[in-house]
Amino acid sequence: APAHRRRTATSLRMTTTAAAAAAAEKHQPRFLHAVYRVADVQRSVDYYVRALGMRLLRERDMPQDRFKNAFVGYGDEREGYFSLELTENYGVKSYHLGDAFGHFGLATPNVHELVERARAAGAEVTREPGPVQGGRTVMAFIRDPDGFLFEILERPQRRARDPFCQVMLRVGDLQRAMQFYERALGMRAFRTHRNEAHHYTLGFVGYGESEQDGMVLELTENDGVSEYDHGDAYAQVALSTDDVYAAAERLRNAGANITREPGPLPGIGTKIVSARDPDGHKFVLVDWTDFLREFE
Numbered sequence: 375a376p377a378h379r380r381r382t383a384t385s386l387r388m389t390t391t392a393a394a395a396a397a398a399e400k401h402q403p404r405f406l407h408a409v410y411r412v413a414d415v416q417r418s419v420d421y422y423v424r425a426l427g428m429r430l431l432r433e434r435d436m437p438q439d440r441f442k443n444a445f446v447g448y449g450d451e452r453e454g455y456f457s458l459e460l461t462e463n464y465g466v467k468s469y470h471l472g473d474a475f476g477h478f479g480l481a482t483p484n485v486h487e488l489v490e491r492a493r494a495a496g497a498e499v500t501r502e503p504g505p506v507q508g509g510r511t512v513m514a515f516i517r518d519p520d521g522f523l524f525e526i527l528e529r530p531q532r533r534a535r536d537p538f539c540q541v542m543l544r545v546g547d548l549q550r551a552m553q554f555y556e557r558a559l560g561m562r563a564f565r566t567h568r569n570e571a572h573h574y575t576l577g578f579v580g581y582g583e584s585e586q587d588g589m590v591l592e593l594t595e596n597d598g599v600s601e602y603d604h605g606d607a608y609a610q611v612a613l614s615t616d617d618v619y620a621a622a623e624r625l626r627n628a629g630a631n632i633t634r635e636p637g638p639l640p641g642i643g644t645k646i647v648s649a650r651d652p653d654g655h656k657f658v659l660v661d662w663t664d665f666l667r668e669f670e
């Protein structure tokens with residue numbers, strides 16, 4: 375969108391202290407939370423607290439709408455910590471996971487330690503700690519009670535405070551996906567990584583200055599696979615924006631499929647816009663000021 379490009383061009387030219395201060399005040403888009411459905415919110419919260427050391431951040435029960443929600447994570451969402459929004463629909467005992475969503479990545483200085491703690495709390499370790507196939511990073515996989523995977527990654531030098539470091543999504547065409555996240559959602563492409571022996575390529579996109587600064591999307595392209603099954607368990611990632619209307623314009627210009635026009639949600643008034651990427655992964659952009667108001 376032209377308005378956005380003007381802002382970018384201006385910020386690149388800023389040199390004075392005042393301008394720098396103004397730029398620092400400007401809203402920085404960030405990853406807010408991932409939304410998915412689980413059979414039993416209480417069971418999931420207990421698991422994430424005991425096995426993965428998360429905290430219960432907030433919860434609500436909406437009996438009229440027959441669902442309940444809980445948010446878990448490692449710190450205050452208003453201070454930039456990522457969270458998981460778990461949804462339990464009354465009476466729905468299981469969901470279909472599909473394979474379009476991959477996993478959540480958690481960074482830790484010591485994978486063995488975290489995995490042993492999780493195991494002691496009853497976690498299912500589906501891949502024991504050790505170097506990733508074809509690489510050196512020590513990693514492991516843990517599966518939660520609904521089948522969602524958490525990749526535990528050894529990152530001793532990581533700068534960010536939040537252990538949450540990745541949401542992995544599989545895509546049919548990595549280049550198309552990375553361009554989409556840059557153009558439609560203003561992310562930065564950090565790097566790609568080809569694993570020839572295992573026939574896949576990864577691409578990392580996000581909002582910080584570098585991948586070390588916070589959450590990224592890890593986009594995985596498997597050779598010869600152009601489509602994935604989205605299932606009905608994983609729903610979306612929520613991102614913040616300072617203007618849902620400008621964001622919608624930009625999404626539209628980048629060819630996104632807008633699934634909900636920008637505007638306030640009935641009842642709570644929070645302005646959002648939602649869209650799907652070229653692979654069908656859903657995103658919702660949430661007005662940052664409205665989001666903060668939900669905590670009052």
Ligand code: GSH
Nearest residue numbers: 476501505506507544572574594596
């Ligand atoms: N075919 C894999 C998929 O779609 O999940 C490609 C992605 C992949 O293999 N990622 C690495 C992995 O899961 C982590 S970057 N490795 C498993 C292991 O090392 O055991």
